[in-house]
Amino acid sequence: MKLSLVTAPYDSGHRDAGFGRGPAAILAAGLTDELARAGHEVLVEDIGAVGDGQGREIATGFAVCAAVAEKVSTALEAGRFPVVLAGNCLTVTGAVAGERADSIVWFDQHGDLNTPETSGYGFLDGMALAVVLGQCWRPMAGRIPGFRPVDPQRCLLADARDLDPDEFEPLQWALDLPSFAAVKLASEGVTGPQLRERLAEVERYALGDYMTALLSGLEEGGRRASGRVAEITGLPLDLVRQNFARIPITMFAREFSRANGKTLSLYDGVIGTADIAPQNSRLETPDPVLDRSVPVLTSAFVSYARDELNFRTDMSYWLLNREISGKWDYGTSQARQGYAGAMSGLQRARSLNPQLGVLIVHGYTDLVTPYMASRYLVGQLPSLPGAAPIRLEELEGGHMMYLRPDSRKALKAAAAGLYEVTQ
Numbered sequence: 001m002k003l004s005l006v007t008a009p010y011d012s013g014h015r016d017a018g019f020g021r022g023p024a025a026i027l028a029a030g031l032t033d034e035l036a037r038a039g040h041e042v043l044v045e046d047i048g049a050v051g052d053g054q055g056r057e058i059a060t061g062f063a064v065c066a067a068v069a070e071k072v073s074t075a076l077e078a079g080r081f082p083v084v085l086a087g088n089c090l091t092v093t094g095a096v097a098g099e100r101a102d103s104i105v106w107f108d109q110h111g112d113l114n115t116p117e118t119s120g121y122g123f124l125d126g127m128a129l130a131v132v133l134g135q136c137w138r139p140m141a142g143r144i145p146g147f148r149p150v151d152p153q154r155c156l157l158a159d160a161r162d163l164d165p166d167e168f169e170p171l172q173w174a175l176d177l178p179s180f181a182a183v184k185l186a187s188e189g190v191t192g193p194q195l196r197e198r199l200a201e202v203e204r205y206a207l208g209d210y211m212t213a214l215l216s217g218l219e220e221g222g223r224r225a226s227g228r229v230a231e232i233t234g235l236p237l238d239l240v241r242q243n244f245a246r247i248p249i250t251m252f253a254r255e256f257s258r259a260n261g262k263t264l265s266l267y268d269g270v271i272g273t274a275d276i277a278p279q280n281s282r283l284e285t286p287d288p289v290l291d292r293s294v295p296v297l298t299s300a301f302v303s304y305a306r307d308e309l310n311f312r313t314d315m316s317y318w319l320l321n322r323e324i325s326g327k328w329d330y331g332t333s334q335a336r337q338g339y340a341g342a343m344s345g346l347q348r349a350r351s352l353n354p355q356l357g358v359l360i361v362h363g364y365t366d367l368v369t370p371y372m373a374s375r376y377l378v379g380q381l382p383s384l385p386g387a388a389p390i391r392l393e394e395l396e397g398g399h400m401m402y403l404r405p406d407s408r409k410a411l412k413a414a415a416a417g418l419y420e421v422t423q
Helices: 018-028 031-037 057-077 092-099 124-132 138-142 171-187 192-215 218-233 237-242 249-255 290-308 343-352 371-379 405-422
Strands: 002-008 041-046 081-086 104-107 155-158 262-264 272-274 358-363 390-395
Touching: 002 018, 002 031, 002 057, 018 031, 018 081, 031 041, 057 081, 057 092, 057 124, 057 138, 081 092, 092 104, 092 124, 104 124, 124 155, 171 192, 171 218, 171 249, 171 371, 192 218, 192 371, 218 237, 249 262, 358 371, 358 405, 371 390, 390 405
Parallel strands: 002 041, 002 081, 104 155, 358 390
Antiparallel strands: 262 272
């Protein structure tokens, strides 16, 4: 057999680094000689230097795919059987494109089915199979010569045993759905008791028939639920079907008002702003609530500290300092710090102090912290004899619902009621 060994020695945007050393190591171990002894004619071809020269993972990763696609296609045209030796999983996209493959068997310990919307750590290789199936990075993948997404029904995932929760956990999709419904209903002018009544119906569906549909499997769940989810969210039915009725928050914010050229705020989904990069698959537009309010709130706090508290310093104060928040360890390092949870600590505090009052308030159209999540978590806590019950309130508005006059009044009243109970 005539073989073409295509080497793509890249890992995370860097050549001959990390797992990118793998192809050279395999060849050095004698692969070519072993194949020749078995009677094969072997041609080794390297894709060469590709990318933007700065080693940026995304740009270089897809440039590697494009180069591999061309090498695979050329080998097939010459009557040779291509074998790709690569340093990362994403490179498979190039092999699929070069072969014009319409099906795939994916042997991997990991699912590689994350997307930018669901990944907790942003590792591009963790999205490799999702790219092949057309679930994410569509504009970038579309630039790979010959690429066509593989139909998920023609994909077999073999030996996967280390899946991330977001790759198979249906609960997150159910808890987000009522917030999407709240945005759609609010955009239609539904408010007050009618809004709460309509949302109660969606909540029952989300934790009932919708969860049942998702638990039936990826494809079957998509078939069962896509129509209803499209109706609830206002998203195009084709888009919902393409995502198997599982809608990431950033996708909803990106797509809900696309026809108007806008993206939604994650902090209040009824507020939108012009999309500065409609051609990109990622949400890149500044948040019209958060990014507008940070300068105002920063200035207000500095004035309060200086003028009312008489605290004077030469230090700079930054609200939501991303230089600091960017160093948070979400569990991808050896420390495995992960996300903080408050429920066990809250129960302990209520046990030690039964008179402790707890009030949790959410805005219906807050997409950052969907209101159903707190309701679900509180519902999982056992009651504590003698302890004051936890109060849950939902108000019209987003993450900072107090920016709306009526919700600010309701929040004040709820807080006043909390103090009256605990006195």
